[in-house]
Amino acid sequence: MSARALAVFFGALIFIRIAGRRSFGQRSPFDYVVAILLGATLSRVIVGASPAIPTVCASLAIVLIHRVLAWACVRSPKLERFLVGAEREVFKNGKFNDSEMSAALITKTDVFETARQELHTAGLEDVEAAILERNGQVSLLRKSKNPSGA
Structure with a gap:
């Protein structure tokens, strides 16, 4: 053997x-x-x-x-x-996309969990978009920082 x-x-x-x-x-x-x-x-x-x-x-x-x-x-x-599938934008501009979330079988809790793990924050205030990638992971895109600091 x-x-x-x-x-x-x-x-x-x-x-x-x-x-x-x-x-x-x-x-x-x-x-x-x-x-x-x-x-x-x-x-x-x-x-x-x-x-x-x-x-x-x-x-x-x-x-x-x-x-x-x-x-x-x-x-x-x-x-x-x-x-292979396609990525799904499940959150954008402060709003969850319920139809994309339902189609992907993902919950708001899943997105918040990713924010806690990757951004070390409980909220999505600094997140421009959340995308469910083809491999099942959630990617978070931060909001752009204003270069003038205002």
Whole structure:
């Protein structure tokens, strides 16, 4: 089992290189699918639950499908929006956008939590906009400071 684990470890590294940095860098649902499937499939080789060659081939197929779809997303914004999603502006100019929040299944509490964690403030007075990114994180854009100090 140790020898299989060692072989799968280096095989997985090769697969991750084939998949590209995107697979583990952007952390979108599209990328998580590959990571979960790859881990689940390759784990079967380690424990000997499935024949090694067909299972490794299946893992390679998953990685190649991901690579092709990522390539297609670069060329097709519609496909990218479908597979990876789009960012949503959930707060702007002091007002929450209830329809965007409902579509994204995010609450005002989630936005306030991000303000506490990132800006170390309980309110949104200094926030121009809050955007739910494609990876599920909330980004806060601060209001512009007036250069004259007024």
